[in-house]
Amino acid sequence: MPQYRQFQPKPYRPEMRAYWYFDRWPYLKFILREASSIFVAWFAVVILLQLNAVISGPTAYANFQRWMATPAVFIVNVISFVFICFHAITWFMLVPRVMARQVLERPTPDLMSAAPSFGIWLVASVIVALFALRVI
Amino acid sequence: MATHRSNRPLPWMLFGIGGFLVAFFFPVHIFVYGIALPLDWLPSPSYQSTVALVHAPITRIYLGILLIMAFWHAGYRIRDTLCDALAMRHVDTVVAATCFAFALAGTIVTVVALCALP
Numbered sequence: 001m002p003q004y005r006q007f008q009p010k011p012y013r014p015e016m017r018a019y020w021y022f023d024r025w026p027y028l029k030f031i032l033r034e035a036s037s038i039f040v041a042w043f044a045v046v047i048l049l050q051l052n053a054v055i056s057g058p059t060a061y062a063n064f065q066r067w068m069a070t071p072a073v074f075i076v077n078v079i080s081f082v083f084i085c086f087h088a089i090t091w092f093m094l095v096p097r098v099m100a101r102q103v104l105e106r107p108t109p110d111l112m113s114a115a116p117s118f119g120i121w122l123v124a125s126v127i128v129a130l131f132a133l134r135v136i
Numbered sequence: 137m138a139t140h141r142s143n144r145p146l147p148w149m150l151f152g153i154g155g156f157l158v159a160f161f162f163p164v165h166i167f168v169y170g171i172a173l174p175l176d177w178l179p180s181p182s183y184q185s186t187v188a189l190v191h192a193p194i195t196r197i198y199l200g201i202l203l204i205m206a207f208w209h210a211g212y213r214i215r216d217t218l219c220d221a222l223a224m225r226h227v228d229t230v231v232a233a234t235c236f237a238f239a240l241a242g243t244i245v246t247v248v249a250l251c252a253l254p
Contacts, residue, residue: 018223031221037213040158043166044206044242050169051199051249054190058183069174077170081163088159117159125164131189132168134181 036087039080046077092117147212147236154209157202196250203246211239 017023021031046068053064067073096113130136172178181189189195215235219225 021221031217034213034217034220037210037217040162040206041210041214041238041242043162043170044203044210046170047165047199047203048242048245048249051190051253054183054186055249055253061183061186065173065180068170074170074174077166077174081166081171084158084162084166087155088163091155091159121160121163124160125167128161128164129168131195132165132181133178134185134189 032083033087033090036083039083040087042076043080043084088121092121147208150205150208151212154205154207154212157205158209161202162206190253196253200246200250204243207239207242207246211235211242214238 021027050064053060068077092114093110095117096108096110099113102108168178173180190199212235215228215232218231218235219228224231
């Protein structure tokens with residue numbers, strides 16, 4: 001006579017839906033942040049195209065500038081700008097998560113730890129813009 | 137006793153450096169060339185002055201480091217995005233190979249373009 005147990009132990013099998021990131025806002029935020037990489041790749045390719053246009057001569061560069069002003073490319077660029085700014089902000093806000101930080105034996109606020117990165121971002125942007133616009 | 141060594145830290149380092157460089161420098165590039173100049177918000181510099189800018193060694197070094205790190209950053213993260221968002225973790229080998237091949241191609245094209253400048 002076999003011995004039956006009333007309650008069989010069931011192995012734990014976590015279930016994850018394919019579109020799990022629509023379940024909660026933090027999950028969606030995570031996947032949107034990861035998706036910024038697609039726009040990084042897009043604009044890195046755009047910079048290469050720009051470089052190629054500069055090498056090819058004034059006509060090619062004028063064509064490149066016209067292409068950048070076409071509605072489709074312009075809209076993709078605006079979306080890229082939003083996504084990459086999102087990447088930048090979340091990236092800098094990681095600093096207080098990974099660094100031990102205290103001033104005068106008290107933990108500093110998150111924003112204060114992230115502030116240097118935001119400062120460098122601002123200064124770097126101004127310098128690059130001045131070079132790109134040939135002010136300096 | 138190292139029984140298993142992950143090679144993940146190596147691409148992660150490129151991803152991390154790329155993450156910082158992209159965060160610092162990409163927004164201004166997109167804003168100037170992708171938004172402000174097409175909308176005529178700012179005076180467009182002449183072709184000659186742009187050539188002169190790209191000719192400067194410092195610009196080439198800057199663009200080289202920025203673009204190569206951006207490509208590896210994007211490759212590393214697109215791989216994870218595809219695996220997580222489209223449930224492609226079971227074909228990770230193919231996804232990783234494609235993404236890192238893209239990063240490698242970007243690196244080669246960047247070096248060739250920066251060396252080919254007149």
